[in-house]
Amino acid sequence: MSGEEEEMLLSSNGDEFLKAKCLMNCEVALILEHKYEQLQQMSDDPMNQVSQVFEKSLQYVKRFSRYKNPDAVRQVREILSRYQLAEFELCVLGNLCPETVEEAIAMVPSIKTKGRAHDDEAIEKMLNDLSLIKKFE
């Protein structure tokens, strides 16, 4: 069927994505697993119904999720939200879980740009809080 148009509600130059809601791999894993279970309830063969994109994404996020427990996932987002990070920065840190301040700055150089309130101590505290969640997951 032709004539169907799609418009993004955010502008389409790509920059708006930087302000959009980012999802960490662990959050996406919860969403996709939930959807997969819903499909399982509705039919016998859910694998047939989902697209290859869905399958590959599900496999990917399950493999690369640092946190499996939904409460832990929520805590991670909550902790990272306290540090005035952009959505994008929050998710990269949550996905890659750097262990040192140098690693974190290498992954997300923008946290160290001038004028932002992130000194090394604050970053180190943030990384410590994250690793605590992992220990007690």
Added chain:
Amino acid sequence: MFFHIVLERNMQLHPRYFGRNLRENLVSKLMKDVEGTCRGLFVIQVSLCVLWANIEPLLLLENRSTWFVVAITGIENIGKGLIRDGTGFVTFPVKYQCVVFRPFKGEILEAVVTMVNKMGFFAEAGPVQIFVSNHLIPDDMEFQSGDMPSYTTSDGSVKIQKDSEVRLKIIGTRVDATEIVCA
């Protein structure tokens, strides 16, 4: 990186689907049409990062908004239907929330190696295929052919082969005509 965004689409529905199940029919058609699709196509250049030497980022060639729709998570609103002249089909504007995957220049992400050859290696990150050319692989890693081709450091401590997990930095994007491949 995955995002949660709201998109809008005009869905056309044949009158045979009207009736009590109109909304369900609309939603399932939406899912069939949209899930798993990719809007726009792009080629991305990446470099291995973090553990190894700095690699100068290439110029950004183009930055169109392109993404893969992974899954629809909810319907926000279905507007009033408009009957199209001459056909009897009705067009409904549907606003829906979905999870999309869109790689970004400068983003660092993890991927799984799928194939290694002397030109470089292929990796996959979710729905996206990535190619890393051997020019962007650190000089101290050499290609080893054999049953399990790999890139190995001279002391054998680091090996990149099929199913290895690697971290990549995206350094540029380009639009391609046929499929989504990152490099």
